[in-house]
Amino acid sequence: MHLTFSHKTHETSNIYTYWFKPLDHPKHIAGQFIEMTLDYPDPDERGTKRWFTLSSSPTDEMVSITTRWFGDKASTFKQTLDSLTKNQGLEVVDPDGDFTLPDDKDKELVFVAGGIGITPYHSIVKYLSDKGQKRKIHLIYAAKSKDDLVFLDLFKKYGCKVTTVVDETLTGAKILEFAEDYSEKLIYISGPEPMVESLYDQLKDHVPKDQLKTDYFPGYQTI
Numbered sequence: 001m002h003l004t005f006s007h008k009t010h011e012t013s014n015i016y017t018y019w020f021k022p023l024d025h026p027k028h029i030a031g032q033f034i035e036m037t038l039d040y041p042d043p044d045e046r047g048t049k050r051w052f053t054l055s056s057s058p059t060d061e062m063v064s065i066t067t068r069w070f071g072d073k074a075s076t077f078k079q080t081l082d083s084l085t086k087n088q089g090l091e092v093v094d095p096d097g098d099f100t101l102p103d104d105k106d107k108e109l110v111f112v113a114g115g116i117g118i119t120p121y122h123s124i125v126k127y128l129s130d131k132g133q134k135r136k137i138h139l140i141y142a143a144k145s146k147d148d149l150v151f152l153d154l155f156k157k158y159g160c161k162v163t164t165v166v167d168e169t170l171t172g173a174k175i176l177e178f179a180e181d182y183s184e185k186l187i188y189i190s191g192p193e194p195m196v197e198s199l200y201d202q203l204k205d206h207v208p209k210d211q212l213k214t215d216y217f218p219g220y221q222t223i
């Protein structure tokens with residue numbers, strides 16, 4: 001997929017959304033990710049390639065990614081991303097992944113997000129909202145601080161039940177307590193790899209494996 005950079009929006013002082021115009025509008029399913037390679041001299045040891053969930057909805061004209069900006073600690077990749085100029089072109093691998101909605105529209109959904117792991121849920125809920133499709137969703141959103149919670153307006157406007165967890169560790173037990181009667185619900189978990197692995201391990205003995213869906217973001221150690 002060929003993209004040209006359009007503009008950047010600030011979700012918070014350190015969480016940015018980068019918007020790109022696709023040459024041909026890609027067919028993607030809300031919740032999928034792309035692989036992006038940037039071309040620049042002297043990359044650091046983490047290299048020139050990253051994966052990003054599309055935070056935009058398939059109903060949007062442009063596509064977006066949303067990421068955390070670590071200022072002077074940012075990788076050379078993120079520094080290059082942040083210095084893209086308007087209309088600068090880049091190639092990305094087409095969207096892929098199955099962290100997407102189930103076909104069964106009546107299935108109740110629990111979306112667990114750690115930090116920037118909120119991105120696939122933004123894409124999904126924006127899509128449902130634009131399409132006027134109603135699903136029962138409970139968002140359980142853990143972040144380092146209140147200031148790091150993004151996109152809450154969309155989730156609340158859509159009618160999601162929203163539980164935020166700030167300044168404390170989200171555990172499997174808390175998820176089950178928040179989700180109440182979870183026996184029939186599909187639980188999605190998205191966020192930093194160590195957090196998702198740990199929550200999956202805590203939940204797998206209580207929830208059937210086919211009711212748990214995970215999306216790992218390597219590169220972040222914590223929310």
Ligand SMILES: Cc1cc2nc3c(=O)[nH]c(=O)nc-3n(C[C@H](O)[C@H](O)[C@H](O)COP(=O)(O)OP(=O)(O)OC[C@H]3O[C@@H](n4cnc5c(N)ncnc54)[C@H](O)[C@@H]3O)c2cc1C
Nearest residue numbers: 033050051052053066067068073074075078119217218219
């Ligand atoms: C399927 C998938 C979807 C993803 N979706 C998203 C998404 O929507 N948004 C998103 O932001 N990320 C997403 N990621 C993760 C993304 O690909 C990057 O790994 C992540 O954003 C970190 O980027 P970065 O490595 O450029 O580091 P930075 O973001 O620049 O820094 C990340 C952290 O690493 C620390 N750090 C700095 N140098 C080093 C070093 N040498 N070694 C180790 N740590 C260091 C920094 O201090 C900071 O804490 C996704 C990954 C996958 C696999």
